[in-house]
Amino acid sequence: MQNTDKEKKIAAKEAVQLIKDGMIIGIGTGSTVNYFIEELGKKVASGLKVKGVSSSTKSSDLARSYGIEIMDDFEGTMDIDVDGADQVDGNGNLIKGGGGALLREKIVAFNSRRVCIIVDREKMAGDRFGSFPLPVEVTPYFASGTIKHIEKLGSHCKLRQNGNFVTDNGNLIADCEFGKISDPCILEKKIKSIPGVVEVGLFVNMTSEIIVGSENSAKFIKLK
Numbered sequence: 766m767q768n769t770d771k772e773k774k775i776a777a778k779e780a781v782q783l784i785k786d787g788m789i790i791g792i793g794t795g796s797t798v799n800y801f802i803e804e805l806g807k808k809v810a811s812g813l814k815v816k817g818v819s820s821s822t823k824s825s826d827l828a829r830s831y832g833i834e835i836m837d838d839f840e841g842t843m844d845i846d847v848d849g850a851d852q853v854d855g856n857g858n859l860i861k862g863g864g865g866a867l868l869r870e871k872i873v874a875f876n877s878r879r880v881c882i883i884v885d886r887e888k889m890a891g892d893r894f895g896s897f898p899l900p901v902e903v904t905p906y907f908a909s910g911t912i913k914h915i916e917k918l919g920s921h922c923k924l925r926q927n928g929n930f931v932t933d934n935g936n937l938i939a940d941c942e943f944g945k946i947s948d949p950c951i952l953e954k955k956i957k958s959i960p961g962v963v964e965v966g967l968f969v970n971m972t973s974e975i976i977v978g979s980e981n982s983a984k985f986i987k988l989k
């Protein structure tokens with residue numbers, strides 16, 4: 766197992782300790798969350814009663830394969846959302862969408878009382894925040910035109926897999942290189958104001974806590 770995988774697994778195991786009987790859990794997407802689902806599945810097999818709302822068909826399928834009940838819709842607020850991230854800045858803001866699930870991930874996070882982000886150390890980007898190309902979900906209709914407007918904000922964008930990557934919502938992902946992002950709040954608003962943009966992979970002020978896995982332990986960073 767590679768070091769980063771080991772760190773992801775350690776962070777995921779710590780997050781499972783936060784899950785209590787009767788909770789409704791938001792479940793993110795990605796390789797770190799897959800470890801979380803696996804660990805949660807073990808607890809469910811030994812009697813823990815929880816329900817989940819998942820951010821992708823991949824996570825739903827995996828969760829169900831471990832016997833975790835997944836709801837497609839839910840009127841209330843989830844107790845906790847557990848998700849990964851592509852990069853984290855010094856204030857806990859995130860770049861997400863490397864797996865293409867950013868729209869549902871943002872809906873799940875927005876509807877959760879607590880957002881717990883599980884990452885390996887490499888994701889803690891600090892001043893490098895933005896070196897991971899920012900994923901933006903765009904409608905297939907007029908995608909090239911939409912991208913031109915995102916580029917006017919100072920980026921270079923490429924449609925993921927030349928436009929062959931289709932999200933669970935039937936949209937496309939533009940991966941946009943902005944370089945260093947120092948004001949994610951303003952950038953998120955500017956990109957979101959472009960018609961054709963469905964959602965932006967910047968998660969600003971949404972994180973409650975970050976669990977960073979390292980060699981043999983996990984570090985908790987509490988934000989709210």
Ligand SMILES: O=C(CO)[C@H](O)[C@H](O)COP(=O)(O)O
Pocket residue numbers: 793794795796797798848849850851860861862863864865866867870
């Ligand atoms: O935003 C995401 C998916 O849309 C993931 O959380 C992000 O890409 C991190 O993935 P991984 O845990 O595989 O490193």
